[in-house]
Amino acid sequence: MNHRTTTHRRRVLAGGAIALAAALTLAGCGDDSGPKAAKKPEIKVSGAFVPEPTMDDMAAGFLTLDNAGAADKLTSATSDIAGDVTLHSSKNGTMKEEKSFDVPADGELEFTRGGNHLMLEKLKRKPKQGEKVALTLHFQKSDPITIEVPVKEATYNPKQQGGSAHGSHKSH
Known part of the structure; x- marks a missing residue:
């Protein structure tokens, strides 16, 4: 592999990791266990x-x-x-x-x-x-x-x- 291919592959992997982290963070926003959990009737x-x-x-x-x-x-x-x-x-x-x-x-x-x-x-x-x-x-x-x-x-x-x-x- 040449230097250009390796650099491109690292950028793609890094971008994918950032996208995955963002998606997981956003998915956590719907978690019902946190302080902003959906209220239940009381x-x-x-x-x-x-x-x-x-x-x-x-x-x-x-x-x-x-x-x-x-x-x-x-x-x-x-x-x-x-x-x-x-x-x-x-x-x-x-x-x-x-x-x-x-x-x-x-x-x-x-x-x-x-x-x-x-x-x-x-x-x-x-x-x-x-x-x-x-x-x-x-x-x-x-x-x-x-x-x-x-x-x-x-x-x-x-x-x-x-x-x-x-x-x-x-x-x-």
Whole structure:
């Protein structure tokens, strides 16, 4: 080999090594283990309650989902005392069953009287004030969250009780 061929080959190899190093560096930017890792949903439940039902076969559930992470979606709920739990929205006095609710990133989703709520249908027993009802929330991305929800008086409304919808009932 002559000097010109050897020099050319070294330049090609050096250029290839630089390109490879750059590609590996850029590939590392997508690594989920570093400080800039993609956020995951971080959902906590607060202010949950079920008003003592006036009907034998149906009750409502209210709560707030606080999300300190990425967006998620509440897809369903289940309860040990209900044959079915459905998701509902209320707008302009009209109640509508929903398939899911978005839980916004770094935000909250509220279930309140006159707004979004859970309907516990086909009750196996009528819960009484002072009891707790198990409720499991199912999400698109997050693991299910099971909470023990207190049964309050039928007219209970935390916003009218001098507190916020969040109350002091933190659950996990």
